[in-house]
Amino acid sequence: MTDPTDDGGTASPTRAAFGESVRRKLDRNPMVSRIDAPALEIYGRQNFMSVEECAEMRAMIDASARPSTLFSGSANADYRTSHSGNLSPSHPLVEAVTGRICALTGLPADHGETLQGQRYTAGQEYRAHCDYFPPEADYWQAMRKSGGQRTWTAMIYLSPVEAGGETHFPLCEFMVPPVEGMILIWNNLDRDGAPNRASLHAARPVERGTKYVVTKWFRERPWG
Numbered sequence: 640m641t642d643p644t645d646d647g648g649t650a651s652p653t654r655a656a657f658g659e660s661v662r663r664k665l666d667r668n669p670m671v672s673r674i675d676a677p678a679l680e681i682y683g684r685q686n687f688m689s690v691e692e693c694a695e696m697r698a699m700i701d702a703s704a705r706p707s708t709l710f711s712g713s714a715n716a717d718y719r720t721s722h723s724g725n726l727s728p729s730h731p732l733v734e735a736v737t738g739r740i741c742a743l744t745g746l747p748a749d750h751g752e753t754l755q756g757q758r759y760t761a762g763q764e765y766r767a768h769c770d771y772f773p774p775e776a777d778y779w780q781a782m783r784k785s786g787g788q789r790t791w792t793a794m795i796y797l798s799p800v801e802a803g804g805e806t807h808f809p810l811c812e813f814m815v816p817p818v819e820g821m822i823l824i825w826n827n828l829d830r831d832g833a834p835n836r837a838s839l840h841a842a843r844p845v846e847r848g849t850k851y852v853v854t855k856w857f858r859e860r861p862w863g
């Protein structure tokens with residue numbers, strides 16, 4: 640299944656098919672709204688998690704959070720100053736929410752990476768980055784073998800934030816303020832299945848309050 644000539648940076652029918660199937664499913668869901676961004680496929684749905692579920696997941700994040708690292712393994716310095724931690728896939732709430740994300744998107748559960756929790760206190764941020772893997776990165780060969788390129792990202796806001804903490808898509812000129820319980824879903828790839836630079840995004844610094852999110856990244860092949 641793994642094509643050794645696929646560098647993850649090109650058009651790909653497999654990757655494009657995930658774009659299309661999720662787009663079709665979300666477009667016909669009346670609970671889901673498409674955010675108006677011509678260069679990016681991005682959707683939101685309110686009340687994806689209840690306030691009780693959000694509170695339980697925040698407590699789990701508090702228990703597991705360590706200073707965040709970057710995928711490249713490079714020192715995160717000022718780049719990703721939040722705390723983060725992977726959540727146990729066998730925990731009933733993690734299982735339930737993961738199942739709901741897969742039902743909403745139609746994406747296969749075994750393509751999803753472990754749900755990751757993240758907490759930002761005042762002043763913390765995650766500067767502009769893309770969730771897809773740059774094929775020129777030294778870790779790409781390892782990623783290619785562990786499920787290949789990332790396709791869609793699903794992220795849920797678990798807390799209201801008094802000020803700051805928006806998810807900013809600078810090349811699309813909009814940002815999403817955190818709303819407790821809301822899920823945001825975007826395609827990191829374009830219609831041809833190649834990385835979409837317009838998916839560049841940042842978590843703006845929290846100014847007041849604490850921001851909690853969980854993120855699930857999906858791969859083009861089973862992850863692991």
Ligand SMILES: O=C(O)CCC(=O)C(=O)O
Nearest residue numbers: 770805806841842852854
């Ligand atoms: O916290 C946010 O708003 C964005 C998080 C993010 O970019 C990620 O988890 O990949």
Ligand SMILES: [Fe+2]
Nearest residue numbers: 768769770840
């Ligand atoms: Fe991201």
